[in-house]
Amino acid sequence: MNAPNPSTLAGVTRWTRDQIARRVAQDIPDGAVVNLGIGLPTAVANHLGADKEVVLHSENGVIGMGPAPASGDEDYDLINAGKQPVTLLPGGCFFHHADSFAMMRGGHLDICVLGAFQVSAAGDLANWHTGAPDAIPAVGGAMDLAIGAKKTLVMMDYLTKGGEAKLVPACTYPLTGLACVSRLYSDLAVIDLAGGHATVVDLAPGLSLDTLQSLTPGITLQAA
Amino acid sequence: MIDKTLASAAAALADVRDGATVMIGGFGTAGLPHELIDALIDTGARDLVVVNNNAGNGDTGLARLLALKRVRKMICSFxxxxxxxxxxxxxxxxxxxxxxxxxxxxxxRIRAAGAGIGGFFTPTGYGTTLAKGKETRLIDGRGFVLESPIHGDFALIRAEKGDRWGNLTYRMTARNFGPVMAMAAKVTVATVHEVVELGALDPESVVTPGLFVQRLVRVDRVATTAGGFKQAA
Structure with a gap:
């Protein structure tokens, strides 16, 4: 977590990336079909636990993904959406791109977990483009995932490096999808987004709802 | 007798013209038809429209085609x-x-071209800048965007095994765009690592039926190496 510690956060123990990933994993039920986005969400796979059978999908055309192969066993015909070598579990299979995205758009994917630049109280997501004039725009599967999965979860730092909340009244970065995020997991709080309301489900140790509210202008945070 | 096999990638691409729309399979380096891209470069064709998920890595293959300023337009996602x-x-x-x-x-959009679909409404991109200027419609209360098919003059894809009718199998995630691109182009050229006798492919395991494939070139198997990128968002 790179965000500076505003003085208001003195005494607050922020959740680490690993702790956030574990928290997301706790909310993934046995039997779910899940797509973990590139970046922060990838770590969720480390916390799913042997007691649950969760089927991991990757949009380049594989379902039933296993962990990274041992060093030396990499096969670059078997990769995930981040181009990293993976393995295939028994029961896993391959399919072409149109089928892979039909799994999202057709409502067959239970959960996707994505990173975010900004999320609005209405659940709008911005995670593909900063809109900077010299930036090369690249969207990949983000838009399909965001609106295609039955449930879209977001993992992010709550604040930008400049200390501004990334949960905003309205996204200023180009949108990925409208009203698609149902729950937000961050280093400071877990927040449900439904019907335009932001409900704080969990607060980092030492953080009060009032303090979180003071960091989140323009949105009324509700207690669970 | 039907025999779609050709002796070389050069022979398979000899009729690519300036201005052609060329679909190139592959996601990262999985399924990327290196030999066909090199042969495309050798044709000298310019002003190309290239359809690929990405826009080249490093200095070889598609990146080299771009560096030589032979591509007028890229259609891609990342x-x-x-x-x-x-x-x-x-x-x-x-x-x-x-x-x-x-x-x-x-x-x-590629699949739609191959399936003879004139356009389709998709929820992906609704309300975003990528839907700007496109027709939209509310269907059952949800926003959709009208998207058009993408047709290719050529599709260059890498498969695993094939036979002289053009039936193809693929290997793991190297399948990616191959099957849909094969459907969507006037001329689909596939490389395979093995050309087998007709009937030797398990009919249940054929992924791309031969009628979608016009030309087949056998190339040596070279282990796919690391390539591509770590996606940002």
Missing amino acids: PRQADSHHFDALYRAGQIELELVPQGNLAE
């Missing part, structure tokens, strides 16, 4: 990569056109 410097430079200099398409819409 051009920005750690090693996409040739595309980046052309784009920033205004020397290449980019049609950025969400990955699933890209696959479905």
